[in-house]
Amino acid sequence: MGKYLVLYRSTVSAAEQMQNPDAEAAADGMKAWMDWAQKAGDAIVDLGTPTQTVDGADPSASSFIGGYSIVEADSLAALDALFEGHPHLAWGGTIEVLELLSIPGLG
Template sequence: MKDFLFVFRTDYSKMPKGSPEEMQALSKRWMDWIGGIGAQGNLVDRGNRLVPGTGKVVKPASVITDGPYMEIKESIGGYTIVKANSLEEAAALAKGCPILNFGGNVEVREISAL
């Protein structure tokens, strides 16, 4: 089996900002989805969410700027690492991701062993 990275991208303005109960229900949907992948034996690292609107961008010549920028519509919200036999199988695992319900997407990338 190969390792694949799921990169979760979304427009933060479209993410739900509900009551604590609604947010708890959304969190449960994420945990259920990740738990399902784990139950199949395909979870390598459940990953983490990234803090929105924070970070630095390192460029050539040792230039460091603030970023990612909030004016960017789509931002990376987090990641997970799974294992699958093929890119197609990994993409099928991503189909149930809750971020898809909010206009987000999951980028699926094979991780090189080198």
């Protein structure tokens, strides 16, 4: 089974998104994420957390990595199916997936 690092990209930073004073919209957003997590089930190794760009990052970047997850999947088809209907995509963001490789000699 493959393990994957999932990066959630957006044109708006996570910090800016979380400044939204609309509590109802924030609750709806969290519910959408929890619904996806429930659907994904055991495929989720680490649901992740929002991320923040630190000093040294390019301030003119056209997109931000706003968060991450770590998931497992048996195949690329299963991985694709896992992200069908994902709330981040529904809100106009993009998802970048990187396979985590084993380090030779470390198991």
